[in-house]
Amino acid sequence: MNRRIIPLIMCGGAGTRLWPASREVHPKQFLSLFGARSTFQDTLLRVSDADLFERPVIITNNAYRFMVLEQLAEIGLEADVLLEPMRRDSGPAIAAGAAFAETRDKDAIVLALAADHVVSDPPAFLAACREGLAAAEAGHIVTFGVQPERAATEYGYINPGEAISGKVRAVAKFVEKPDPATAADYVEAGYLWNSGNFMFRAAVLTDEYRKVDAESVQAVTDAVTKAGTDLGFVKLDEAAFGSAKSISIDYAVMEKTARAAVVPVACGWSDVGSWHAVWELSGKDGDGNAARGAAVFEDSRNCNVSTDRALVALEGVDDLVVVATQDAVLVSRQQDANGLKRLVARLKTVAPQVTEDHIRVHRPWGSYQSVDNGDRHQVKRIIVKPGGRLSLQKHHHRAEHWIVVRGTAQVTVNELVKIVHENESIYIPIGAVHRLENPGKIQLELIEVQTGSYFGEDDIIRIEDDYQRS
Incomplete structure (x- = not known):
């Protein structure tokens, strides 16, 4: 039997791209956007098969710790919960999770997953995990490359290289988010979407990270070694963790290592990075309108409404997003995710409270x-x-x-x-x-x-x- 995998669930992000439903202190990974459960809960349930997975490790921050415990209890699962003293992006977060996993098992295989992604075909995802496990055991840092459904410009891409084993390929190149024409070329050439989820031996990830930034790896390792406990949480040492460089795991390791590998997967994946993505994943009426909460549509097409309480009525409009909470209303174009990012940045200067917390x-x-x-x-x-x-x-x-x-x-x-x-x-x-x-x-x-x-x-x-x- 193969070694079981330790899931590392990363859920410390703020998720402002789904404002006003998602706020700084109650972000999108804890929201029930697609049914009764949050994406955080669905992520945990995907990796709950005890034949394949060990007890999960969750890395979050002090503000979210009790939401994590409450949502774990709701689905009947337990986990080790690490608390970051401050945000340092995915590089130090994953390195800390890897270092902690090594305290449980020096040969630990870790599956690092974002808590805010949607997978509509979990069996296909689990098959990809099994496919990549041997490559991870052999010392590769395996990422999951999603087979494109369209020429998306909101994702980075992976160019698969030579075969390693089974469906696993070496990574020939990572590329940044493209313009529409380049995205179409990438899809035609067989590139994959970069999902930002990884599987690796903890020791291999640490060694590869150390080659490019030994000081940050030492800082994170010290943060785990010196960690304290508080109400059952593992509190990473603040001084040590704070000296690690803030950087994504892609820039810190994946774009530099020669050990990168990719498993192609078609599992209905989305990072739910915009209200347009929520619309794509939602049920719709005959005119393409999606509604979460009370909404009425007249002579309107391809609109997306989410409302907490007030009835939202749309007439004679197309391709709109309307999100109504008890203290804020968003009206936006479906396709303009960057516009919402600019809007939230402006709100943080003129009305910061509505970006930080709900009523x-x-x-x-x-x-x-x-x-x-x-x-x-x-x-x-x-x-x-x-x-x-x-x-x-x-x-x-x-x-x-x-x-x-x-x-x-x-x-x-x-x-x-x-x-x-x-x-x-x-x-x-x-x-x-x-x-x-x-x-x-x-x-x-x-x-x-x-x-x-x-x-x-x-x-x-x-x-x-x-x-x-x-």
Whole structure:
């Protein structure tokens, strides 16, 4: 039996190309764009066959760690979760994953996968993994080259070279994203799309990386060696990891190594890099319109609508993207992914909040959403998961009224500990030490009315916290 593969799932990216659904603190890999599960969950399930795969390793960052755990629990899987202290692109992230895999098995075979890709034919993908495994064991760094369905300009390409074994070919050349005419030439010549997913022996990847940037490899190795643990997470050492050069694995290793190999695969792959890609992967009506949420189309063709709550009605338009969230609406041309990139860059300077977070803010204990704001008041809807509890805290500038609308709350106010049921309320004065918990088996939902002179999140003075937030 061949050695089993350690999946390395990379899910630390921000995913702003699907704004406004995807935001900095809740990016696209955790969204349910194509059904009940996120692409992160689907990626994990693709590599969950215990005959072929070991326990996965996930590399993410501090902001996403509890979303990772929650989504793992939803699909009944466990993993080792590494936390990057800061983003350093895919080169250091994959090198850190490889170094960690070697601590589990010095001869580890690693499959590095992006968490935000879609594969509509998982059996074909798994067949490609089995095809590439022998080449990876033999010391090649195997990438997966997707057989083109069109002359795409949004992907890099791979020119396959000489045969290595079975369907595995050496990589003759990597090429950057082409213009339309060059893309057509590449497809005609048998080039493959570069999927950005890789399989390799951990030691081989590290050795090849070391040849071109020994200092960064040492930094990443030190970050793993000096890593600490926090609530079950593996926290890479900040000082060591921060000294690694920020660079993609393509530039750092793949375009320089003589060990690159490619497995051709046709598995319905997409990196979901634009709203147009979402439209391509979605079900459509007879006029080519796709809808996620409530939408009505009249005399409109090839449009893509995604809406959280409001009804979106389109009349007399073609080839539009309309994405409506509770705090932002995007209207865009279907084909212009670069235009959205420019728009988000501009929004980061004029309205940064709408690129960073949704109105509904996720926390490890649940979520909260602002409902109304005024000079001297703020109203929030708070949801606490069963067994969840907020930090023991106080505020200098606001008092709070909590009204329970669903479930049961256990509330601490100074020395008082009280159970508050549905249709009951409790008052927390300014400066009172307090905590909210959900001791029940169903979600706790309450309305919080804040009154005072300042409502910023930096007026939360945490005294005790289950999640070790500062």
